[in-house]
Amino acid sequence: MRVAHSADEIRRQLQSLRKSQSIAFVPTMGCLHDGHLSLIRKAKALADIVVVSIYVNPLQFGANEDLDKYPRTFEADAKLCAEAGVDFIFHPSTLYGKNGPAITLQAAASLCDCLCGASRPGHFDGVVTVVNILFNIVQPDIAVFGEKDWQQLTVIRRMVSDLHMPVEVVAAETIREKDGLAMSSRNRYLTADDRTAAIAISQALRSMQRLAASGESDIDTLKQEALTILANAGITPEYLDIRHPASLKNRRKLNSLRPARAFIAARVGTARLIDNMPLELTQ
Amino acid sequence: MRVAHSADEIRRQLQSLRKSQSIAFVPTMGCLHDGHLSLIRKAKALADIVVVSIYVNPLQFGANEDLDKYPRTFEADAKLCAEAGVDFIFHPSTLYGKNGPAITLQAAASLCDCLCGASRPGHFDGVVTVVNILFNIVQPDIAVFGEKDWQQLTVIRRMVSDLHMPVEVVAAETIREKDGLAMSSRNRYLTADDRTAAIAISQALRSMQRLAASGESDIDTLKQEALTILANAGITPEYLDIRHPASLKNRRKLNSLRPARAFIAARVGTARLIDNMPLELTQ
Numbered sequence: 001m002r003v004a005h006s007a008d009e010i011r012r013q014l015q016s017l018r019k020s021q022s023i024a025f026v027p028t029m030g031c032l033h034d035g036h037l038s039l040i041r042k043a044k045a046l047a048d049i050v051v052v053s054i055y056v057n058p059l060q061f062g063a064n065e066d067l068d069k070y071p072r073t074f075e076a077d078a079k080l081c082a083e084a085g086v087d088f089i090f091h092p093s094t095l096y097g098k099n100g101p102a103i104t105l106q107a108a109a110s111l112c113d114c115l116c117g118a119s120r121p122g123h124f125d126g127v128v129t130v131v132n133i134l135f136n137i138v139q140p141d142i143a144v145f146g147e148k149d150w151q152q153l154t155v156i157r158r159m160v161s162d163l164h165m166p167v168e169v170v171a172a173e174t175i176r177e178k179d180g181l182a183m184s185s186r187n188r189y190l191t192a193d194d195r196t197a198a199i200a201i202s203q204a205l206r207s208m209q210r211l212a213a214s215g216e217s218d219i220d221t222l223k224q225e226a227l228t229i230l231a232n233a234g235i236t237p238e239y240l241d242i243r244h245p246a247s248l249k250n251r252r253k254l255n256s257l258r259p260a261r262a263f264i265a266a267r268v269g270t271a272r273l274i275d276n277m278p279l280e281l282t283q
Numbered sequence: 284m285r286v287a288h289s290a291d292e293i294r295r296q297l298q299s300l301r302k303s304q305s306i307a308f309v310p311t312m313g314c315l316h317d318g319h320l321s322l323i324r325k326a327k328a329l330a331d332i333v334v335v336s337i338y339v340n341p342l343q344f345g346a347n348e349d350l351d352k353y354p355r356t357f358e359a360d361a362k363l364c365a366e367a368g369v370d371f372i373f374h375p376s377t378l379y380g381k382n383g384p385a386i387t388l389q390a391a392a393s394l395c396d397c398l399c400g401a402s403r404p405g406h407f408d409g410v411v412t413v414v415n416i417l418f419n420i421v422q423p424d425i426a427v428f429g430e431k432d433w434q435q436l437t438v439i440r441r442m443v444s445d446l447h448m449p450v451e452v453v454a455a456e457t458i459r460e461k462d463g464l465a466m467s468s469r470n471r472y473l474t475a476d477d478r479t480a481a482i483a484i485s486q487a488l489r490s491m492q493r494l495a496a497s498g499e500s501d502i503d504t505l506k507q508e509a510l511t512i513l514a515n516a517g518i519t520p521e522y523l524d525i526r527h528p529a530s531l532k533n534r535r536k537l538n539s540l541r542p543a544r545a546f547i548a549a550r551v552g553t554a555r556l557i558d559n560m561p562l563e564l565t566q
Contacts, residue, residue, distance in 0.1 A: 007447050019302070101445035102391040103411055103438070111385060128386055129446075136447045155386070162384035163412075164290050164419045 001082045003089045007137045010051070010090045018139065021048035025140035025167075027131060030054040031071040032080045035175040035183035039144045040084045042172045046142050052081050053090040053134055059100065059126030071185060095133050105129045107155050114248055115151045115239060115263055116274060127152055128159045135167055143167050148174040148182050150261065150276045154248060174275070176202065186271045194269035200233030201264050204240075205277040208262050212279040217254035222262070222279070230266065238265040238272070242279065254281040284365045286372045290420045293334070293373045301422065304331035308423035308450075310414060313337040314354040315363045318458040318466035322427045323367045325455045329425050335364050336373040336417055342383065342409030354468060378416050388412045390438050397531055398434045398522060398546055399557060410435055411442045418450055426450050431457040431465050433544065433559045437531060457558070459485065469554045477552035483516030484547050487523075488560040491545045495562040500537035505545070505562070513549065521548040521555070525562065537564040 004010035014023065024047035026039045036052075043050045054077055061067035074091065081089055105128040111117070112124045135143065145153045157169050175183045180202035181195075190198055204226035211222055219242050230237055242251045245261040254260055263276040287293035297306065307330030309322045319335075326333045337360055344350035357374065364372055378384075388411040394400070395407045418426065428436045440452050458466045463485035464478075473481060487509035494505055502525050513520055525534045528544040537543055546559040 011449075095447070096445060102394060103442040103445050104389050104391075106387050106389050108385040108387075133445075133447050136449060139449060159386040162379060162386050162416075164378070164416050166294075166419060166422060 001078075001086055001089065003078065003091055005091055005093065007092065007095070010088065010137060013088060014049075014051070014138070017049060022142070023047055023049045023051060023138065023140045024142040024144060024170075025134070025138050026050065026052045026144050027134050028052060028054055028077075029056045029070065029185070030077045031073050031185040031188075032077045033183050033185065033187075035146055035148065037080065037084055038175045039146055039172045040081070040086060042170060043142065043144045044085055046144075046170065047140075049087045050085065051088045051090060051138050051140065052086050053092075053138070055090075055092055055095065055130070055134070057095075057126060057130040059104075059130055060123050061126070062120055062123065065120070071188065090134075090138065095130065095137075101129065101133070105132050105159065107158070111151070111155050111158060111248055114243070114250075115241060116265060117151060119238060124151065124155045128155055131156055132159060132163075132165075135165060140167055142170055144170045144172055146174060147171050148184065148275065150245070150263065151248065154246060157246075180206070182273070182275045184271075184273060186273060189269065189271035191269055194271065197233040197235060198268045198271075198273060200230050200235055201266060201268075201273060201275050202277075204229040204264060205262050205275055208242075209277055209279055212254055212260075213282050215282060217281055219251060219253060222254075226262070226264070230264075235266045235268060238267065240264050245278065254279060256281045284361075284369055284372065286361065286374055288374055288376065290375065290378070293371065293420060296371060297332075297334070297421065300332060305425070306330055306332045306334060306421065306423045307425040307427060307453075308417070308421050309333065309335045309427050310417050311335060311337055311360075312339045312353065312468070313360045314356050314468040314471075315360045316466050316468065316470075318429055318431065320363065320367055321458045322429055322455045323364070323369060325453060326425065326427045327368055329427075329453065330423075332370045333368065334371045334373060334421050334423065335369050336375075336421070338373075338375055338378065338413070338417070340378075340409060340413040342387075342413055343406050344409070345403055345406065348403070354471065373417075373421065378413065378420075384412060384416070388415050388442065390441070394434070394438050394441060394531055397526070397533075398524060399548060400434060402521060407434065407438045411438055414439055415442060415446075415448075418448060423450055425453055427453045427455055429457060430454050431467065431558065433528070433546065434531065437529060440529075463489070465556070465558045467554075467556060469556060472552065472554040474552055477554065480516040480518060481551045481554075481556060483513050483518055484549060484551075484556060484558050485560075487512040487547060488545050488558055491525075492560055492562055495537055495543075496565045498565060500564055502534060502536060505537075509545070509547070513547075518549045518551060521550065523547050528561065537562060539564045 024043035265274045307326035
């Protein structure tokens with residue numbers, strides 16, 4: 001496994017390899033856990049060479065967010081990557097000058113003014129700008145993103161399709177603890193009590209899945225069930241939404257012909273957790 | 284010469300060629316003239332394969348601008364391309380859905396709130412968005428742009444450097460009529476009288492060049508000279524600016540250590556014409 005610290009370095013390392021081998025790319029902010037390792041496994045299954053980037057992207061943090069205290073654990077991350085068979089780590093100190101890039105990307109309001117974007121203005125613009133830069137540097141054939149960050153996955157898919165980027169975006173299912181909690185770098189902020197309460201998020205999503213599968217199409221009924229489960233664990237969600245998985249438009253009623261996905265964000269103790277699951281109506 | 288009408292088609296045509304041959308790209312809005320042909324000659328000199336795109340980009344036209352009446356002369360353009368040795372014309376009918384791309388590019392205000400950008404809000408955002416899309420589709424090694432559209436060249440250079448796009452931007456000098464008028468698709472709107480008056484634009488720029496070369500560093504003196512020449516031809520410029528060629532920041536005084544460039548835009552008859560030249564102070 002090789003580690004590159006600049007755009008020029010990783011490009012040089014990949015230059016001759018890309019002529020005969022396919023490249024899969026897994027962008028991360030480090031602090032790797034089993035969720036990331038599942039992305040890396042998927043990448044290894046789909047391409048000859050796996051590149052993992054570790055870069056805590058300042059552009060996607062708001063002024064009052066946790067950029068400074070976001071965990072940085074490079075030594076442990078590199079060890080996990082080596083064990084997982086990663087070929088290259090791209091670990092730049094920065095990707096642009098001190099004033100930021102003069103050209104940035106912007107996602108349409110319809111994709112950004114809801115879910116996490118509603119409370120994090122500019123967040124997804126920062127995400128697509130830096131993922132665009134990373135794609136341009138690494139020039140992968142395939143890039144793997146987790147479904148846990150569904151809105152991020154959706155915005156990146158739109159970036160690739162609308163800007164005609166020559167890369168295939170592959171989604172990987174959310175990896176969960178045995179009790180259902182979605183893996184996240186932010187889970188480490190949970191106390192023991194928080195950890196117990198946090199289970200309610202995936203339980204609330206699963207209960208909506210079950211209700212939909214049993215034929216319940218009314219959005220308010222589905223949401224009420226989920227809110228009750230969350231309230232019993234002492235959780236008031238920041239949002240609890242049911243939306244179209246690609247356009248992120250609100251669903252008013254489940255419909256067996258049109259897909260829907262349920263989304264929850266909630267602060268549990270000091271950690272802000274998110275999760276989502278597909279809803280399939282069986283009639 | 285082959286003509287492709289969709290992103291998939293041009294990608295497919297170039298796919299195997301790009302493994303062993305270099306590709307130079309000349310994006311145009313059609314209505315080709317000798318200025319474009321000089322870009323094509325430069326492209327041919329620098330790469331094995333030349334791709335010319337002909338696409339009138341709606342994103343870079345404002346609501347009150349000349350999108351509908353912008354000249355479309357595909358047959359004549361294709362003939363000129365064939366004669367010039369172009370290998371591929373990319374002539375898409377559109378590059379995105381009817382609502383436009385959901386992800387767009389945005390240039391920093393410092394690059395856009397001056398010169399042509401001041402009177403054309405959103406114009407350069409439209410330019411970089413579509414050039415980004417074209418670069419992603421064609422994936423050229425080299426892209427050639429004319430110096431006549433200096434602000435466009437500057438914004439595209441920043442896009443490539445700041446987003447780390449894997450393409451080299453090459454600038455080509457402005458091609459002029461014998462009397463100095465910069466070639467432009469919009470020159471065809473000039474009446475005979477307009478055509479005579481329009482010469483004053485390049486004359487005003489050249490007079491500033493001569494004054495600077497003779498040691499004049501005062502911006503107001505340089506501008507006054509140019510304004511007089513324009514006024515004598517009945518032209519009141521939309522702008523007459525002297526700026527840093529890369530940052531586009533205003534210059535207060537010429538300095539032999541720091542580069543400067545003079546820019547003029549003016550409406551002559553119904554045509555809006557632009558031109559620019561470098562100023563070099565000799566002391």
